[in-house]
Structure formats: structure tokens, C-alpha cells
Amino acid sequence: MQDEQRYREVERRLWAHVGLSPVEQRIQLAGVGMRVQVVGDGVPVVLIHGGPNAGSTWAPLLPYLTRFRCYVVDRPGTGLSDDFVLTDDFHGFARRFVPGVLDGLGLDRVHVVAGSFGGFLALMSTAAAPERILRMVQMACPAFVPGILAPGFMRAMSLRPVRWLMNILPPNEAGARNILRQIGHGASLDANRIPQIFFEWYLALQRDTNTMRNDGEMIGRVASLRGFAPELTIPDDVLRSVTAPTLFLWGEEDSFGGAAVAHHVVELMPHASLRMLPMAGHLPWLDDPEGIGRATAEFLAAGA
Secondary structure: OOOHHHHHHHHHHHHHHOOOOOEEEEEEEOOEEEEEEEEOOOOEEEEEOOOOOOHHHHOOOHHHOOOOEEEEEOOOOOOOOOOOOOOOOHHHHHHHHHHHHHHHHOOOOEEEEEEOHHHHHHHHHHHHOHHHEEEEEEEOOOOOOOOOOOOHHHHHHOOHHHHHHHHHOOOOHHHHHHHHHHOOOHHHHHOOOOOHHHHHHHHHHHHHOOHHHHHHHHHHHHEEOOEEOHHHOOOHHHHHOOOOOEEEEEEOOOOOOOHHHHHHHHHHOOOEEEEEEOOOOOOHHHHOHHHHHHHHHHHHHOOO
């Protein structure tokens, strides 16, 4: 059951841990109410998270991006945005996503920082509306790129009984740590680099919002015990049409795709560069917030 007040309190403590206090606004995206948190001042940057997740996952990164005005979205169906489950027309939704967010915010052109499913949305949007995107940073393996693999917990979520159990059983920290280990963050977990408040926030996200229910149903549509649905793969010609300067910060331990996948994707894109990150996983800003933050800020500022 949702408990917005309890979620907000834990989320506030996460932001306080990194020394920030976002202001909040709401926009409409395809008729769905969407929450956006805003920090910093300068050239606009839209941050798009993966799933099952929400916008405040970016909190550890944001202290290093305060020279920009950062718009941290809760995708529809996640965090404190309205309920929404994406069930079909994934490519069409992705092509319209960033332009729709910008229209709602009253912005013309922006930088984009994205990861995982958010990376898929950003790539498809940038190919469809290149005039709206200045520069882009992709964190690790975007969803549905050629060669992507599905980690075990997502294969399990393709089974309806598993999703049902996840929605009725109380979340626990051991489960959250296991998911992070599956997606390549074992070294950071063993070294205690991920702060305790991040786990408290992630448990509140699962317990006190409908994120897991909504994104879980979406994952059930795109994954199976064999992997992700092949028809969702981003075509090579779409990747070739992404002309915005793009930096990939790709964890070597990312279980969604390693170096071979990374190099293939980057070679298809005409203005992309790649940094492989030792001992980093699918959410590399959790492994090294300062290093990833500074690399992101330097790359975006180079296009200002």
C-alpha cells in the first residue's frame, strides 16, 4: 500500500545526505501526471532513470552537477508520478518521451543523462528529435541495445507468481543488496561504498510507492526466462542516426552487457565515445559518485 508521507521522509533524508534539497514540479506526459525534482542552476539537464527505480536514484551524482539545472524525473508509474504500465508500442513511447518531457517543462534543448531503461528512452528520443538534445551521457548498458543480457532477477520477474510474491512480501535489505550484486556492484558492496541511506530509500521506494508493481508488470512484458524480447532491440540504423555527442560511462562488471556489447554500440554511433570503468556495475555513479559526476560535468560543459 502506498504511503507517500513515509516515502517522502526517507527520500528527504537521502537528499539531505548529499547536501541538496530539490524543488518539485509536476507535468503531464501523454495524460499521465509526472513528478520532476529540480536542483542546480545553469544549462538544463534531464536525468532519466531505469527500472524498477525512480528519480532519486541519481541523488549521489547530483552534488557534482550543480553548475547545471538538473531535472530529475520520476518516469510515469514510478516514484511519486501517477500509476502507469507500459504494455506496448515501446519504441513509439521512447521516441516521444524526451520531447514530451521538454514540452511539459517548457524547455527547447537540453543535455540528457540516462541509464538502463532510461538509456533506451534517451537513445530513441535523440534519434527521433535530434534538434532537442545538446549532449548525452549514457550510464552503462542501455536497455535493448544489440547483445544485451537479462540478469537473473529480471528473468525471474517475467514469471507472474514471482511478481505477485514481490508485491505482497515486505522488501528487505538483503534482497536489495542481492539485486545490486547481480548487476555488478559486488566490489562496492564489499567495500561499503554505498551508503546505508541509499538502501533505506530503495526499500521505501518498494514498500511505499507503486513502483515495483508498475515496473514489474512492464518487465513482465519485455523479459522471459530466455532474456529480453528480441523485437525490442534497437535497430542498428537507429543507433547510427544518434548524432548528439554521447559519452558512455560503462562499468566493466555490468551484467547487462560487457565490453563487447559496449564497443559494438559505440562503433555504430557517429559521435560516441566510451570509457570502460573497472570494478563498476550497471549504476556506476553508485560505485564512484565523485569520479562519475566530474566526468559527466566535464563532458556536458564541453558543449556549452
